[in-house]
Amino acid sequence: xxxxxxxxxxxxxxxxxxxxxxxxxxxxxxxxxxxxxxxxxxxxxxxxxxxxxxxxxxxxxxxxxxxxxxxxxxxxxxxxxxxxxxxxxxxxxxxxxxxxxxxxxxxxxxxxxxxxxxxxxxxxxxxxxxxxxxxxxxxxxxxxxxxxxxxxxxxxxxxxxxxxxxxxxxxxxxxxxxxxxxxxxxxxxxxxxxxxxxxxxxxxxxxxxxxxxxxxxxxxxxxxxxxxxxxxxxxxxxxxxxxxxxxxxxxxxxxxxxxxxxxxxxxxxxxxxxxxxxxxxxxxxxxxxxxxxxxxxxxxxxxxxxxxxxx
Numbered sequence: 001x002x003x004x005x006x007x008x009x010x011x012x013x014x015x016x017x018x019x020x021x022x023x024x025x026x027x028x029x030x031x032x033x034x035x036x037x038x039x040x041x042x043x044x045x046x047x048x049x050x051x052x053x054x055x056x057x058x059x060x061x062x063x064x065x066x067x068x069x070x071x072x073x074x075x076x077x078x079x080x081x082x083x084x085x086x087x088x089x090x091x092x093x094x095x096x097x098x099x100x101x102x103x104x105x106x107x108x109x110x111x112x113x114x115x116x117x118x119x120x121x122x123x124x125x126x127x128x129x130x131x132x133x134x135x136x137x138x139x140x141x142x143x144x145x146x147x148x149x150x151x152x153x154x155x156x157x158x159x160x161x162x163x164x165x166x167x168x169x170x171x172x173x174x175x176x177x178x179x180x181x182x183x184x185x186x187x188x189x190x191x192x193x194x195x196x197x198x199x200x201x202x203x204x205x206x207x208x209x210x211x212x213x214x215x216x217x218x219x220x221x222x223x224x225x226x227x228x229x230x231x232x233x234x235x236x237x238x239x240x241x242x243x244x245x246x247x248x249x250x251x252x253x254x255x256x257x258x259x260x261x262x263x264x265x266x267x268x269x270x271x272x273x274x275x276x277x278x279x280x281x282x283x284x285x286x287x288x289x290x291x292x293x294x295x296x297x298x299x300x301x302x303x304x305x306x307x308x309x310x311x
Contacts, residue, residue, distance in 0.1 A: 004297070005025075006023075007027070010066070010069060011069065012056065019294045023297065031043040042069070042073050051083055052084050058273055060273040074087065077120065086125060087123070087124050088293060089124060090127050092109075092130075095109050098134055117139055143300070146310065149292075150292065155243075155245070163184075166234065167189045173189060176189070183215075186212065209238065213240050215245055217245050219248060220246065222255065224258040227244055268285045
């Protein structure tokens with residue numbers, strides 16, 4: 001492991017430290033700051049010639065600054081003769097802009113993928129992409145990991161009986177099925193109509209949730225409109241306790257207010273995105289993906305199979 005070096009930008013240094021702890025390595029010595037005019041300033045403070053380098057940087061809010069930090073760090077590493085550079089993106093920002101759903105709009109997820117590749121990334125590690133086909137936007141190897149195992153272990157420890165796994169929309173059926181299989185639970189789907197990018201209307205509940213403890217599963221919670229509407233509809237259809245297991249806690253705008261007045265008993269998220277103190281004090285449980293990412297990094301560095309982590 002002496003050829004392995006892990007660096008972190010300013011997006012989520014706590015997660016990078018946890019990953020280093022799981023691998024028993026020290027974090028790489030780098031300087032990432034701003035010039036007086038706001039331009040990103042980067043300096044690698046150690047020799048990384050011939051090293052296998054991993055850069056931990058979720059492109060979460062502020063997305064543009066964190067993305068630029070990642071690009072500039074990889075350029076610095078490439079010019080410092082790193083043998084291989086792997087961008088570790090626990091959360092891949094811009095993933096929701098993955099298609100032309102209106103006239104004259106960009107496919108920004110593809111643009112971001114191109115920028116990351118051109119900046120010097122040889123490989124990508126990410127968790128629970130918004131859409132699986134985004135893997136094809138990258139022209140370099142991409143390891144797409146899933147948080148389902150982490151959530152499943154948490155709910156098994158809680159020993160909740162009579163569970164139904166619910167997808168908040170038709171697009172999340174595959175993810176919901178993976179949870180249902182691991183927890184031996186029934187499956188249901190919320191049929192919704194999106195009114196805007198911050199508001200959705202529930203039309204029907206497909207599946208039996210009456211008298212069941214429900215776990216809503218999704219990849220991203222942003223303004224919490226869809227998930228709180230779904231929780232209210234499930235309660236009206238006879239569900240008992242409603243939990244939400246969501247990988248990426250974006251939680252912007254009216255999200256916290258909506259969650260406070262919602263039917264969700266407990267929101268469980270991961271630390272792919274850092275939570276500020278206000279959100280930590282709310283009824284939110286945060287699980288760590290550090291061991292999952294650490295194991296992926298170890299296997300890639302040692303040229304071992306990573307496929308077992310995709311299940």
